[in-house]
Amino acid sequence: MKTQAAVAVAPETDLEFRELTLDAPRPDELRIKMIASGVCHTDAIIRDQWYPVPQPVVLGHEGAGIVEEIGSAVTGYSVGDKVVLGPSFCSQCKQCLSGHPMYCEAFYDRNFGAQRPDGSTAFSTADGESVGSHFFGQSSFAEHTNVPAQGVVKVQDDAPLELLGPLGCGLMTGAGAVLNVLRPKPGSSIVIFGTGAVGMAGMLAAKAAGATTIIMVDIIAERLEFAKELGATHTVNSKETDPVEAVKEITGGGAEYALDTTGVPPVFSQMTRSLGVQGHGALVGAAKLGTEAPFDIGTLLVSGITVSMVIEGDAVPKEFIPRLIALYQEGKFPFDKLVKSYPFAEINTAFADSAAGTTLKPIVVF
Ligand SMILES: [Zn+2]
Numbered sequence: 001m002k003t004q005a006a007v008a009v010a011p012e013t014d015l016e017f018r019e020l021t022l023d024a025p026r027p028d029e030l031r032i033k034m035i036a037s038g039v040c041h042t043d044a045i046i047r048d049q050w051y052p053v054p055q056p057v058v059l060g061h062e063g064a065g066i067v068e069e070i071g072s073a074v075t076g077y078s079v080g081d082k083v084v085l086g087p088s089f090c091s092q093c094k095q096c097l098s099g100h101p102m103y104c105e106a107f108y109d110r111n112f113g114a115q116r117p118d119g120s121t122a123f124s125t126a127d128g129e130s131v132g133s134h135f136f137g138q139s140s141f142a143e144h145t146n147v148p149a150q151g152v153v154k155v156q157d158d159a160p161l162e163l164l165g166p167l168g169c170g171l172m173t174g175a176g177a178v179l180n181v182l183r184p185k186p187g188s189s190i191v192i193f194g195t196g197a198v199g200m201a202g203m204l205a206a207k208a209a210g211a212t213t214i215i216m217v218d219i220i221a222e223r224l225e226f227a228k229e230l231g232a233t234h235t236v237n238s239k240e241t242d243p244v245e246a247v248k249e250i251t252g253g254g255a256e257y258a259l260d261t262t263g264v265p266p267v268f269s270q271m272t273r274s275l276g277v278q279g280h281g282a283l284v285g286a287a288k289l290g291t292e293a294p295f296d297i298g299t300l301l302v303s304g305i306t307v308s309m310v311i312e313g314d315a316v317p318k319e320f321i322p323r324l325i326a327l328y329q330e331g332k333f334p335f336d337k338l339v340k341s342y343p344f345a346e347i348n349t350a351f352a353d354s355a356a357g358t359t360l361k362p363i364v365v366f
């Protein structure tokens with residue numbers, strides 16, 4: 001079938017709208033009619049080739065839509081099911097079998113390979129040139145796409161699809177790092193570096209988990225103000241104040257938990273030094289391959305801290321996304337306050353507003 005897609009063609013260049021041919025879903029795939037897709041920082045850094053994903057490619061990995069066609073080997077889905085799309089994983093390796101599919105041994109190939117495991121792509125141009133697909137198993141910046149069924153999460157019939165796509169990556173990343181990895185105790189303290197969508201999702205999750213000292217650190221005053229409205233108990237503008245000193249003062253020695261959503265080396269270092277004795281910090285922010293960060297092993301040894309590297313919130317999407325929706329419906333995870341919708345045709349404006357920091361989480365609606 002023919003489908004409209006926004007195609008990444010070169011670094012630092014707007015996505016181009018093209019009519020592509022979508023092939024038939026493979027036996028293990030579902031064809032999805034896309035309703036909406038979040039725009040994630042990772043889409044921008046892949047467009048700009050921080051990781052060598054081959055172009056032209058259809059990006060997008062926070063899709064939400066409706067099942068339109070079902071591969072011959074897929075069970076458990078019906079045409080018309082409402083779904084949220086998550087990352088792709090193999091279901092067979094040691095990490096997948098032990099309940100950690102976001103660390104799938106085939107994760108890089110399946111999510112950044114821009115093709116199926118057999119080397120084919122789902123999209124092609126009218127003159128037969130293949131166009132990369134299966135980005136994060138999805139390539140959701142297309143009106144229709146084929147996705148491996150194991151990453152597809154069914155949601156209730158009345159679920160607001162135009163809102164839910166970011167649960168498949170950005171919001172799962174922040175909330176999952178907090179709820180699945182750090183697991184703050186009720187009454188505990190946490191510091192979160194970065195007030196983007198990932199940091200804000202982490203903040204909402206920390207509040208839902210019962211943390212009572214929630215410190216948000218950033219250099220954008222308006223974002224810190226907004227964080228306070230949504231649940232931060234303290235904010236630190238790290239352009240004006242040393243965040244390590246501030247966190248130690250607020251918490252009386254250091255935070256019990258910390259999250260770095262930036263992937264910026266000096267910020268990672270601040271995170272490790274903001275932790276109190278036996279604190280637990282997690283890095284979720286992506287950096288260019290080869291990035292190193294200073295880490296004072298001399299001083300930190302005696303503090304007994306733990307630092308975790310966390311991909312996609314170490315979530316099992318079919319378990320975790322429904323949990324986030326349930327928290328949202330209870331009013332405990334009001335992530336709708338983080339999003340702004342754009343028509344699909346204005347996807348490049350959505351990228352620009354996200355880069356400028358004027359929109360926390362853009363969603364393009366088809
Ligand atoms: Zn696997």
Ligand SMILES: [Zn+2]
Nearest residue numbers: 040042169170
């Ligand atoms: Zn993402």
